[in-house]
Amino acid sequence: MRLLSEAELKRVLTPELAVESSSRAFIALSRGEILVPVRSEIARPDGAGVVFAMPGYLPGRVFGLKVIATRGAASTAMILLFDSESLAPLGLLSADFLTDWRTAGGIAAATRLLARPEAATHVVFGAGRLAGPCARLVARVRPIIRTLIIGRTPTRAAALAAALRAEGLEAEAVADPAMVAQADIVTTVTSSDIPVFPGAALRPGTHVNLGGAFRPETREADDDLARCGLFWCDSEAACLARAGDLVQPLASGALDRARVLGEIGAALEGRLRGRRDAGEVTVFKSLGNAAQDICLAEDALALRDLAAPYFDPKGCRIGP
Template sequence: MKLLSEAELRRVLSPALAVASSERAFIALSRGEIAVPVRSEILRPDGEGVVFAMPGYLPGRVFGVKVIATRGAASAAMVLLFDAESLAPLGLLSADFLTDWRTAGGIAAATRLLARPEARLHVVFGAGRLAGPCARLVATVRPIARTLIVGRDPTRARALAAALRAGGLDAEAAADPGVVAEADIVTTVTSATTPVFPGAALRPGAHVNLGGAFRPDTRESDDELARRGLFWCDSRAACLARAGDLVMPLASGVLDPARILGEIGAALAGDLRGRADAAEITVFKSLGNAAQDICLAEDALALPGLAAPEFDPRGEAG
């Protein structure tokens, strides 16, 4: 069994692999080729965080589970992966960076399918750990000329913009959520519980990624986006049960169920349409799915040149 540290994953995971792995996971999920039970959740008694257990089974290949715990802005995560046939443990992977990149990879995969090819202005809401990876990976699938970071903490937003500039992106902080009026792509990865931008301000043809709120009583988008947008989900069942961006406007009658077109995996596979018109406002709702964790962990373990120690759980470390 290989042991992959955070540092090793940062060294070997590439943007291309993160995007391709999420595409593979989404397609497998939509085609029923991977079994992903509803994740278990344990809320901290102090209300400051949650513990998730997220299993997945890819028949004939691998099965495993990711455990992730959050407390405020802090988190810790691990993925344990097994061979589906021999039951041999394959790897134990630190999963903080892996989680960030599988989430950003999924958002980039959806963006590559749904955003207009000429999209150049990307507005990112949030300045936390997911905002940077999303900005970087989206810029690998569209010709992004400018990235704007909108965050509750201006200091953090400016620091993230500076880090993105150091990595080669033209990025700056913005204070006004109304900048979405000029955006080609909008990505939200916040901890907000209420809408963070005005849906009425979006111009025709914009693409929106909703990647933050993950409970039925929290949302990052408003009723106007629900009226105007066409929605694709990472998992339709999970989103209809837990994504407040869909649950709340459906309950109020603002969102027509017919505007939820289906799963992004079906669209990536060609079994469901993607963008059909340059003026459509397309929306991808990402809750995050264990299928992405399982596929990216499997792909990471198969990479050549890993500097990963071996461990035999029935014996001693190698």
């Protein structure tokens, strides 16, 4: 069994790999080629965090488990990967950086499919560890000329904007959530329990990524977005069970079930419609899925030449 540290993962996980690996994982998930049960959760008794257990199984290839724990703003994660036939352990990977980049990679993959080709202004809600990767990877798939960061802590938002400017992105920290009226793409990666922007302020044609809230009682989007948006999920079953951004408006009637179109993997493969006209408000709900973790972990092991010979150095080989 091989061990991959955070430093090693930062050397091998490129932006392009993060996007393409998530795309393959979403397609495999929607085909039923990778088996992923709804994740298990243990809430901390003090209410300050949660522990997730996220297993996944690729028949004939690998199976694995990611464990991620949060406490306040802190989190830690590990992935253990096994050969599905011999049951030999293949690798133990530190997964903090991997989790950040697989989440941002999935958001970028959905954005590449659903956002208008000319989308140029990206509004990011959140200034934590996911906000930077999302800003960077979305800028890889659309011609972003302006990135606006809206964070609960102004100093953190300003620091992130400065870091992005140092990398060549035109970024600034702003305070008013109504700035979504200027957005072509909106991405939310916050710890908020309640909606963070007014859905009524969105322009026709905006694409929205909802990447923060992950429990039925929490949400980042309001009923106005639920009424006007068309929704795609990373995992439809998981989102309908666990994502407050869908669970709550479906229960209240603000979201018509027919507006939840299905899984992003089916749309990436062309079996499900994507954006059909420039005026649609498209929404991708990302809960995060073990399919992404296992595919990206497999890719990382392959790129380091640390795993068994059947691993494809181009990535996670699933399907024809």
